[in-house]
Amino acid sequence: MATMGNSTNIFWHECPVSKVDRQKLLNQQGCIVWITGLSGSGKSTLACSLGRQLHCRGKLSYVLDGDNLRHGLNKNLGFTPEDRTENIRRVGEVAKLFADAGLICIASLISPYRKDRDSCRALLPEKFIEVFLNMPLELCEGRDPKGLYKLARAGKIKGFTGIDDPYETPLNCEIEIRQEDGNCPTPNEMAGQVVSYLEDKGYLEA
Numbered sequence: 167m168a169t170m171g172n173s174t175n176i177f178w179h180e181c182p183v184s185k186v187d188r189q190k191l192l193n194q195q196g197c198i199v200w201i202t203g204l205s206g207s208g209k210s211t212l213a214c215s216l217g218r219q220l221h222c223r224g225k226l227s228y229v230l231d232g233d234n235l236r237h238g239l240n241k242n243l244g245f246t247p248e249d250r251t252e253n254i255r256r257v258g259e260v261a262k263l264f265a266d267a268g269l270i271c272i273a274s275l276i277s278p279y280r281k282d283r284d285s286c287r288a289l290l291p292e293k294f295i296e297v298f299l300n301m302p303l304e305l306c307e308g309r310d311p312k313g314l315y316k317l318a319r320a321g322k323i324k325g326f327t328g329i330d331d332p333y334e335t336p337l338n339c340e341i342e343i344r345q346e347d348g349n350c351p352t353p354n355e356m357a358g359q360v361v362s363y364l365e366d367k368g369y370l371e372a
């Protein structure tokens with residue numbers, strides 16, 4: 167019997183089919199690929215390209231995209247520091263469930279605060295792969311596919327990451343994707359970098 171947060175008198179129920187069983191079925195290791203970076207850095211693009219490459223190799227993945235989850239699970243949250251922290255916490259917990267199901271869970275969120283990303287890492291320390299999309303603000307702002315930077319510069323959006331809200335760069339990420347000679351790698355190249363890492367570390371077999 168345990169107390170967790172506001173829940174008292176709760177019990178953990180173990181199921182007979184384990185994570186190891188599910189991983190054998192899928193011939194892969196459940197894990198969390200956590201993509202962090204500025205708005206417009208290419209998180210969703212990388213997540214989709216990675217999902218496609220894994221699918222083509224017969225590996226089961228699922229994308230948890232920050233923007234998309236804010237249409238449902240997280241629709242009661244805004245962009246205050248407290249709401250962002252709760253947003254990341256919930257997605258971290260959901261990602262942990264997907265990883266426990268044996269999937270390669272791809273979470274793509276700005277996740278601007280180091281402490282929040284580190285809390286998610288602590289949920290699954292051995293199976294957490296932090297991918298930093300290290301693209302300069304000028305590139306992201308130049309892309310501005312949703313026109314949000316323009317609104318933020320005009321003061322019409324307050325607390326926009328990179329403009330008047332901080333982005334804390336990762337200190338210990340597993341993968342960093344950056345420009346080479348002023349050129350951004352293509353979506354396929356970015357995804358390939360992550361797939362190579364997963365392969366090298368043995369995630370793509372049981």
Ligand SMILES: Nc1ncnc2c1ncn2[C@@H]1O[C@H](COP(=O)(O)OS(=O)(=O)O)[C@@H](OP(=O)(O)O)[C@H]1O
Pocket residue numbers: 204205206209210232233236245249250251253254274275276277278312314323324325326327
């Ligand atoms: N104030 C502010 N700051 C940053 N981003 C904003 C803001 N307001 C709206 N948006 C849009 O919300 C998307 C980011 O959602 P996330 O859940 O990834 O954000 S966070 O991790 O909680 O910081 C983000 O999507 P991406 O551009 O895909 O990153 C924006 O479209």
Ligand SMILES: Nc1ncnc2c1ncn2[C@@H]1O[C@H](COP(=O)(O)OP(=O)(O)O)[C@@H](O)[C@H]1O
Pocket residue numbers: 203204205206207208209210211212309311350351352353356
């Ligand atoms: N590697 C890339 N090369 C060129 N353009 C890209 C690349 N990645 C993303 N883009 C483009 O940049 C814009 C922002 O990408 P997106 O994936 O929506 O970023 P985020 O999810 O971080 O906000 C989109 O128009 C997308 O097509």
